[in-house]
Amino acid sequence: MARDDAGFIELDGVEKVFVVRRRAGLVRRERREVRAVDGISFKVPRGEMVGYIGPNGAGKSTTIKMxxxxxxxSGGRLRVAGVDPSRERHRLxxxxxxxxxxxTTLWWDLPLRDSYALVRRMYRVPERRFRENLDRCVELLDLEALLPVPVRQLSLGQRMRGDIAAALLxxxxxxxxxxxxxxxxVVSKAKVRGFLREINEELGTTVLLTTHDLTDIEQLCRRVMVIDHGRLVYDGGLDGLHAVGQSERTLVVDLERELPPIDVPGARTVRTEGPRQWLAxxxxxxxxxxxxxxxxxxPLVDLSVREPDIEDVIARMIQDRDSSGAVPDRR
Structure with a gap:
């Protein structure tokens, strides 16, 4: 990997501080600083797909907006493809x-097809390349029936697929x-994940993904970064995240009749409710x-496996991390 590609996205001690003013009496206003991003540093190589996760308000969206x-x-150094985003925004x-x-980045009252035509003009995409990209997105994201539909009439899930296509034209x-x-x-999620995996593998598109759905991360990303209170608290593989957070999956078992707690190696019963039992x-x-x-x-009737809630994984990891504040790296 070339040196420029190794730091395709690069943050070095990046900070973002917001000044908040609130009433502290009849006349007086109190000025307070909120540190949304607090000294984050990381590199993302060209072509990597990375999960960027954390609790609500952790600083994920602020990072992406920078x-x-x-x-x-407010401080630090940031580069994307060798470009300073805030100084060369139009070029980037x-x-x-x-x-x-x-x-949504789509036009609310226009059919999806017309929104895409406007995207082509905005980015000056050659007609042939635009048609190839659009056909690819329409097929893989199942958008054919939605092209004549005004954006305002689309469901949230349909609009999300439409937005993903628009971002790639x-x-x-x-x-x-x-x-x-x-x-x-479930079916649409599988289509979107398959589509993202394909554009990453075939086109080498670098992807930074924020999500609360742990399955998105498991199926798409080899690397995950966790941010909490504006600080990077983990950077490594998903297995390492589970190990650090001591997270557990749950096996939900439906038996033919009510029985004492199930006793099998490798799991423990954490809850029983009639013939249904939960094993961690x-x-x-x-x-x-x-x-x-x-x-x-x-006497088994049915069972299912539930993935750990990503918020719980992160919460446990943050509680157990070293008081030094060092970023665990389990790659």
Missing amino acids: LTGILVP ARRIGVVFGQR HDPEVLYLDEPTIGLD FPADGSAAPIVAAVADRY
């Missing part, structure tokens, strides 16, 4: 695509995604031997 040039950092705009979960080198599977059903086991372990043991020893 990466796109919408916000100017042609090289990035952005999807903010609850905010001009062949961006970097794609920032904020909750790209929000509002999608380490998230980085396999469910197969536990399922086999339950099926062998108990």
